[in-house]
Amino acid sequence: xxxxxxxxxxxxxxxxxxxxxxxxxxxxxxxxxxxxxxxxxxxxxxxxxxxxxxxxxxxxxxxxxxxxxxxxxxxxxxxxxxxxxxxxxxxxxxxxxxxxxxxxxxxxxxxxxxxxxxxxxxxxxxxxxxxxxxxxxxxxxxxxxxxxxxxxxxxxxxxxxxxxxxxxxxxxxxxxxxxxxxxxxxxxxxxxxxxxxxxxxxxxxxxxxxxxxxxxxxxxxxxxxxxxxxxxxxxxxxxxxxxxxxxxxxxxxxxxxxxxxxxxxxxxxxxxxxxxxxxxxxxxxxxxxxxxxxxxxxxxxxxxxxxxxxxxxxxxxxxxxxxxxxxxxxxxxxxxxxxxxxxxxxxxxxxxxxxxxxxxxxxxxxxxxxxxxxxxxxxxxxxxxxxxxxxxxxxx
Amino acid sequence: xxxxxxxxxxxxxxxxxxxxxxxxxxxxxxxxxxxxxxxxxxxxxxxxxxxxxxxxxxxxxxxxxxxxxxxxxxxxxxxxxxxxxxxxxxxxxxxxxxxxxxxxxxxxxxxxxxxxxxxxxxxxxxxxxxxxxxxxxxxxxxxxxxxxxxxxxxxxxxxxxxxxxxxxxxxxxxxxxxxxxxxxxxxxxxxxxxxxxxxxxxxxxxxxxxxxxxxxxxxxxxxxxxxxxxxxxxxxxxxxxxxxxxxxxxxxxxxxxxxxxxxxxxxxxxxxxxxxxxxxxxxxxxxxxxxxxxxxxxxxxxxxxxxxxxxxxxxxxxxxxxxxxxxxxxxxxxxxxxxxxxxxxxxxxxxxxxxxxxxxxxxxxxxxxxxxxxxxxxxxxxxxxxxxxxxxxxxxxxxxxxxxxxxxxxxxxxxxxxxxxxxxxxxxxxxxxxxxxxxxxxxxxxxxxxxxxxxxxxxxxxxxxxxxxxxxxxxxxxxxxxxxxxxxxxxxxxxxxxxxxxxxxxxxxxxxxxxx
Numbered sequence: 001x002x003x004x005x006x007x008x009x010x011x012x013x014x015x016x017x018x019x020x021x022x023x024x025x026x027x028x029x030x031x032x033x034x035x036x037x038x039x040x041x042x043x044x045x046x047x048x049x050x051x052x053x054x055x056x057x058x059x060x061x062x063x064x065x066x067x068x069x070x071x072x073x074x075x076x077x078x079x080x081x082x083x084x085x086x087x088x089x090x091x092x093x094x095x096x097x098x099x100x101x102x103x104x105x106x107x108x109x110x111x112x113x114x115x116x117x118x119x120x121x122x123x124x125x126x127x128x129x130x131x132x133x134x135x136x137x138x139x140x141x142x143x144x145x146x147x148x149x150x151x152x153x154x155x156x157x158x159x160x161x162x163x164x165x166x167x168x169x170x171x172x173x174x175x176x177x178x179x180x181x182x183x184x185x186x187x188x189x190x191x192x193x194x195x196x197x198x199x200x201x202x203x204x205x206x207x208x209x210x211x212x213x214x215x216x217x218x219x220x221x222x223x224x225x226x227x228x229x230x231x232x233x234x235x236x237x238x239x240x241x242x243x244x245x246x247x248x249x250x251x252x253x254x255x256x257x258x259x260x261x262x263x264x265x266x267x268x269x270x271x272x273x274x275x276x277x278x279x280x281x282x283x284x285x286x287x288x289x290x291x292x293x294x295x296x297x298x299x300x301x302x303x304x305x306x307x308x309x310x311x312x313x314x315x316x317x318x319x320x321x322x323x324x325x326x327x328x329x330x331x332x333x334x335x336x337x338x339x340x341x342x343x344x345x346x347x348x349x350x351x352x353x354x355x356x357x358x359x360x361x362x363x364x365x366x367x368x369x370x371x372x373x374x375x376x377x378x379x380x381x382x383x384x385x386x387x388x389x390x391x392x393x394x395x396x
Numbered sequence: 397x398x399x400x401x402x403x404x405x406x407x408x409x410x411x412x413x414x415x416x417x418x419x420x421x422x423x424x425x426x427x428x429x430x431x432x433x434x435x436x437x438x439x440x441x442x443x444x445x446x447x448x449x450x451x452x453x454x455x456x457x458x459x460x461x462x463x464x465x466x467x468x469x470x471x472x473x474x475x476x477x478x479x480x481x482x483x484x485x486x487x488x489x490x491x492x493x494x495x496x497x498x499x500x501x502x503x504x505x506x507x508x509x510x511x512x513x514x515x516x517x518x519x520x521x522x523x524x525x526x527x528x529x530x531x532x533x534x535x536x537x538x539x540x541x542x543x544x545x546x547x548x549x550x551x552x553x554x555x556x557x558x559x560x561x562x563x564x565x566x567x568x569x570x571x572x573x574x575x576x577x578x579x580x581x582x583x584x585x586x587x588x589x590x591x592x593x594x595x596x597x598x599x600x601x602x603x604x605x606x607x608x609x610x611x612x613x614x615x616x617x618x619x620x621x622x623x624x625x626x627x628x629x630x631x632x633x634x635x636x637x638x639x640x641x642x643x644x645x646x647x648x649x650x651x652x653x654x655x656x657x658x659x660x661x662x663x664x665x666x667x668x669x670x671x672x673x674x675x676x677x678x679x680x681x682x683x684x685x686x687x688x689x690x691x692x693x694x695x696x697x698x699x700x701x702x703x704x705x706x707x708x709x710x711x712x713x714x715x716x717x718x719x720x721x722x723x724x725x726x727x728x729x730x731x732x733x734x735x736x737x738x739x740x741x742x743x744x745x746x747x748x749x750x751x752x753x754x755x756x757x758x759x760x761x762x763x764x765x766x767x768x769x770x771x772x773x774x775x776x777x778x779x780x781x782x783x784x785x786x787x788x789x790x791x792x793x794x795x796x797x798x799x800x801x802x803x804x805x806x807x808x809x810x811x812x813x814x815x816x817x818x819x820x821x822x823x824x825x826x827x828x829x830x831x832x833x834x835x836x837x838x839x840x841x842x843x844x845x846x847x848x849x850x851x852x853x854x855x856x857x858x859x860x861x862x863x864x865x866x867x868x869x870x871x872x873x874x875x876x877x878x879x880x881x882x883x884x885x886x887x888x889x890x891x892x893x894x895x896x897x898x899x900x901x902x903x904x905x906x907x908x909x910x911x912x
Contacts, residue, residue, distance in 0.1 A: 069851030073574060074844055100634040100813070102606050107848025110816045114852055127815060129641045132602055132609070132631040137651065141633075141644040148640050304609065306602055307629045308620050311613050334572070339844060342572040343583070343610030347617065349570055362570055 001232055005225055006218045007199055010206045014251055015058050018092040021210040025051050026092060031158050034093035036081065036109060037101040038270045039130045039302055041292045043170040043280065044150045045097065049160050051211035053093065056249045057084040060368050069111050075337040076367030077247050078108035085117035094120055097150055099130040101304065102340055126153055133307045134297045142293040167288040171280050177212045180219040181277040187226055188265045189325055192235040194226055197264025201254040204273045237263035239386045242322045244268045245333040246341035253369050257331065260379040265325040268301060268318060275299045303340035315351045322358060329359040329386045336364045359386045399423020401478050402743040406768055407902025414912050415468055426478050433486040437467045437493055444497045449511040453504045457590055462551040462558045465912035466493060469554045472761040473700045476768040480734035481741050484697060484727050488705040491723050495708065500546050502539055506594030521656055522598035522625065525549050525582065526608065528806045529714045530799040531599060531652045534669035535662055543591045545712065548581045552872050555912045556758035559872040562588065576842045577872035579611025586615045593623045597659035599652055601630040604808045605845055628655040634813040636804035645800035666792055672715030673787040673795065679709055682724040684784055689731060690775045691830050694738050696731035699763040699774040706780040707807055744899055746771035750826050752778045753838030753846050754808060756869035759879045769903035770890050775830045779807045812845035820852055827862055834863040840871050865889045879908055
């Protein structure tokens with residue numbers, strides 16, 4: 001296939017946390033809000049005068065210093081973030097708003113604070129409680145926490161307009177990006193797709209780490225380009241998989257999977273488009289904040305939601321994605337040392353295999369997979385096994 | 397060999413087998429007393445075993461075999477003790493043993509696979525291990541029973557290898573080997589269908605950590621979806637010191653109570669609640685008194701005598717069993733008398749230590765080893781530094797917030813969640829209060845919340861000139877770090893940094909790898 005016009009630009013964006021668009025937005029005087037978790041409602045961080053960046057540590061090398069502070073038992077994502085913070089790699093941010101999503105991210109952020117890694121004079125830290133069950137009580141908590149730990153501090157510290165109108169405007173802009181990503185992603189349903197999973201992953205990830213408004217034009221152009229883009233004459237992929245699991249901000253993971261012949265047709269992971277790029281629907285009968293929180297809470301696929309209904313819903317969600325995007329199998333992945341996804345992967349793998357009858361590859365992986373031979377071998381073996389079943393006409 | 401403290405070479409009893417070669421000689425009076433308490437424990441076991449359903453349970457549940465080691469466990473926790481400390485230990489352990497025996501008996505009575513007493517089962521509410529049982533303080537006719545406590549938690553206290561099989565089960569099922577072994581073992585028990593099945597409903601809770609929260613999902617999958625026992629997940633806020641989470645926490649309590657009422661047909665009884673609250677308050681006052689005593693030169697209720705008893709009394713009992721308050725009073729009376737006499741527990745006190753972090757379950761008697769081997773006084777430990785808030789004894793609205801507060805401040809959870817201040821900063825405050833020169837820092841290697849403060853602990857200890865001795869372990873799995881490897885970490889520090897010789901050199905290396 002012909003290269004997408006902006007793909008290289010997006011790839012370059014992802015090579016640096018303080019990327020070109022972040023620098024541009026800062027030059028315009030906008031405040032950069034850092035966060036580390038999908039459970040913080042993004043539109044609230046993207047009000048007029050602010051933009052959000054979900055922290056990554058691209059091109060991670062040694063994480064020795066962070067390993068001293070966090071030990072080698074914490075996941076490499078948290079260690080890579082802390083290392084980058086110690087190196088001064090996040091000094092472009094103006095504040096950090098983080099939930100107690102998982103213990104490791106919480107400790108990572110706390111160490112950043114204790115080590116005074118952020119240099120800006122008025123830099124502030126906010127830690128949020130977020131619900132672990134989707135119900136009315138959880139919604140009350142979520143709304144209150146967003147008010148107390150996002151909107152109020154932004155108003156007080158940076159004089160940001162946090163009115164209902166401002167929040168609605170932010171949602172509108174957020175939705176424009178979501179619609180574009182969703183429409184681009186629709187092409188992954190095609191039997192011989194005109195966009196690779198890797199390309200889609202790059203586009204989606206960019207929307208988490210750069211000011212959204214500055215991406216819209218390029219995303220629109222990419223969508224237009226895709227309308228007429230010709231796929232490869234012969235489908236280069238042997239099977240189609242849904243990639244499910246914990247945080248993936250490594251550009252190489254999807255690449256590696258697709259190199260092995262498995263097309264990543266749907267992405268259900270933190271930094272993925274499901275459910276992170278779902279449109280937020282607002283009505284006029286209720287304040288925007290409550291509506292946003294409700295939608296984040298009920299659509300959330302985070303493993304830390306602990307009630308059984310929500311747990312079951314997570315399996316159904318993967319099943320639905322596999323059906324809609326014609327997945328032949330599921331790859332359940334977790335970043336190594338991640339407690340929530342260690343359990344979720346274990347049970348999810350069994351349930352999807354035994355109750356939903358999907359072939360499932362269950363793997364843990366490092367933060368940066370690079371050219372991991374182990375992972376490549378496992379994916380190759382999985383591709384062969386699924387392909388063999390398809391050829392033999394057996395059950396999935 | 398005699399009644400004097402330190403007169404026995406305690407390490408020489410170990411034989412590299414399951415049990416030690418003989419009982420300790422503590423002088424006529426203490427030996428006789430200790431022997432009568434041993435007989436008492438044997439009596440509890442016998443009384444338990446004579447019931448046919450309990451014998452059946454021994455054959456049905458793999459983990460029941462560990463209970464044969466109960467007398468040995470008490471012996472391990474009374475090593476070297478004389479006079480008042482021996483009496484305090486037995487007062488506590490007798491009661492804890494009786495309580496566990498009752499718990500097991502009740503579990504098997506209602507268990508569909510054993511006793512199958514359906515009417516009884518309808519009055520049972522299953523509780524999580526490590527869960528504060530405050531929501532049961534207003535249900536006098538219901539039994540709040542934990543299945544995880546006897547199958548996993550207590551089992552590992554009795555037999556160091558008790559959880560290994562279940563850990564292997566969970567890992568064979570696909571669980572990573574780096575998660576905390578406690579919820580992993582509990583998940584393993586559930587995967588093997590090795591929990592008793594009973595109850596009108598269950599209350600699960602996001603107790604100490606992410607692993608614990610997630611392990612509940614594995615358990616509730618079987619319990620709720622296969623055994624059809626309705627489960628309520630009580631989500632206690634993590635940032636428990638913040639004002640803006642308390643209303644949420646209180647509402648969770650209201651919802652949990654309503655859930656129990658709906659599924660059992662019972663009604664919350666405020667009179668009974670306040671009766672329990674009074675007992676909780678009295679226990680809290682006793683605990684505070686003991687801690688105050690431990691700040692002086694003559695601590696009396698500390699180390700093993702403080703840790704395990706506090707865990708049981710604070711969370712599992714939570715004012716519901718009057719005998720525990722009687723025991724508190726008795727312990728306080730013994731301790732006060734001993735304090736006035738300036739009684740010492742070992743012949744020489746060399747270091748005053750705060751024990752921080754999550755202790756190794758397969759080596760719970762490590763604290764007594766510290767004092768006997770090196771003269772290190774474990775003045776208090778992280779798990780004993782729980783809420784000292786006095787509960788309202790009359791205000792119903794405040795009572796809901798009190799229950800929420802207790803639930804948020806479960807043992808371990810009150811330090812592993814809630815931000816770094818409760819784990820890191822408060823440690824140094826305790827060091828000051830207790831005049832401690834040393835921190836023994838249990839580093840439970842799979843506990844991400846603790847690991848995540850590793851570097852901060854080191855730096856802050858250095859800044860304050862406090863000796864920080866890391867003691868790595870893997871909570872339930874002695875195959876990763878053995879008891880001797882735990883001891884060696886202290887031995888090395890004592891010899892190379894403090895340049896000291898042990899009080900009892902026979903304890904420095906003990907052949908207890910095969911011991912219960």
